[in-house]
Amino acid sequence: MKALQVQQLGSLDDIEMVEIDSPDLLPGQIRVAVLASGLNYVDSLMIEGKYQIKPPVPYRPGSEIVGRVIEVASDVTNIEIGDRVFSPSGGFADEAVLSATRVIPIPDQLSDGQGATFMQSYLTAWFAFHKRAQVREGATMLVLGAGGGVGLAAVDLGVALGMRVIAAASSAEKRQLALDRGAFAAIDVLNEDVKLRTRELCGGGVDMVYDPVGGDLAEQCLRALAPFGQYLVVGFVGGIPRLPANHVLLTNRTVVGVDWGAWVGRNVVENQGMLVEVLAEIAAGKLHPVEPVTYPMSKAVQAMRDLQDRKIAGKVALVPLFD
Ligand SMILES: NC(=O)c1ccc[n+]([C@@H]2O[C@H](COP(=O)([O-])OP(=O)(O)OC[C@H]3O[C@@H](n4cnc5c(N)ncnc54)[C@H](OP(=O)(O)O)[C@@H]3O)[C@@H](O)[C@H]2O)c1
Structure with a gap:
């Protein structure tokens, strides 16, 4: 071979x-x-x-x-x-x-x-929404890197769970993939102010940020969170950000680490169960890889x-x- x-x-x-x-x-x-x-x-x-x-x-x-x-x-x-x-x-x-x-x-x-x-993209999102974050139907979520693997799966699963999703991505093709999966709006990260645009779209702030990107975008997205909003730290393709603690304290925000990659090694059987559930949702037409x-x-x-x-x-x- x-x-x-x-x-x-x-x-x-x-x-x-x-x-x-x-x-x-x-x-x-x-x-x-x-x-x-x-x-x-x-x-x-x-x-x-x-x-x-x-x-x-x-x-x-x-x-x-x-x-x-x-x-x-x-x-x-x-x-x-x-x-x-x-x-x-x-x-x-x-x-x-x-x-x-x-x-x-x-x-x-x-x-x-x-x-x-x-697998990797959908199980990370599944783990984030079922085991780490508090998800509420009708809540708003901003997804960064929304036309990449991990981000696009979060858009798809978030919509399936009843969230109202805003997709942030750099190209029209990537934004279209997210809109096709039910995002209600898209932000051009290269030409728009992500924090201002998010606040405009959500009337003051977003309930959740799903962030596989990090870097310079992270702080402005933390500031775009509504009171009691959750910031999900998922990955760092744009660099490891420093999130200012004062903006976590303000209006009772929460920063949530999502490490499916490490969790899966110690939870093989539970992960296998998640895999079967995700495949069943795909077969039922509820998720769209x-x-x-x-x-x-x-x-x-x-x-x-x-x-x-x-x-x-x-x-x-x-x-x-x-x-
Ligand atoms: N926490 C976990 O358990 C877990 C599990 C799996 C993966 N991850 C992590 O999630 C991250 C994303 O993985 P992925 O599979 O979604 O990657 P991907 O398919 O390459 O997508 C990443 C997206 O990030 C954006 N981006 C922004 N700045 C970038 C830069 N400097 N370099 C490259 N991309 C940049 C790009 O979107 P735009 O061009 O639209 O900005 C790209 O589409 C990785 O860091 C990975 O390690 C974490």
Whole structure:
């Protein structure tokens, strides 16, 4: 099998394509031919050694995949050859050996790319809204990076939960993706004053800010919060902000940390339950994962650079083509 491998942390250029022997199946395992692998911003952070988790090298990057089952161990009864399944692990390779208990059949209405790219973004939003924040129907929410992976999922889930969502993004294409998922207004972060515009749209302030971006936008968005508003700290693609404590105290605001990434490692079973719930909502047409932009696996570095350069609207999937 072919796989991408990171020889050392520090630079995206240190990714290599390697040819490795596909292992024999152990009891309880299945083998899949990978159809699509989800690429997340976190993957490039990890390869560059900028993520809080530093894997020992060499390591194989990537996580969520959709694959077609091509072999099952003799004791496996829940999965058959030919099934199309989702797995939270598998990464950037053309084949994967997986535990049959960790894969989930993919609803027919999801393409391979959608199935391989919803997990990280939707489970972060699900964790934020069900386990960390107080969500109220009719509450207003400003989502930053609303045309990126994590932000777009928060728009979609927020709307499904009855929130009134404002989407902030840099391009018309990204804002349109969020409007298509039910945001009632969009803000151009490059040409509009986000705090003023939010206050105009919400008559004084917004009840929640969902922030996967940070950087310079963070303080003005904290100031855009209504009394008792919640500021959800989700990510830092624009840099780690310093939030002034006086503006947290004023009008009883709350800053809420959202770390699904660390939580999931210690709550595998509960997370699996969340995955099943999210997939059921997708199958019921209540959630709408975006069709991703696809790159051949041999162009993984280019895909990561395009994501870092804010060129991607929505999500990115790698398909196992190596040239
Ligand atoms: N807390 C958690 O558990 C958790 C889980 C998953 C991911 N995350 C974090 O969430 C963040 C977003 O991930 P993602 O997958 O949504 O990434 P993404 O798909 O690349 O989207 C990020 C968005 O941020 C905006 N942005 C603003 N300044 C940027 C800059 N300097 N560089 C790049 N993008 C910038 C871009 O939107 P505009 O061009 O519209 O501004 C971009 O669309 C990452 O920091 C990731 O580590 C956190």
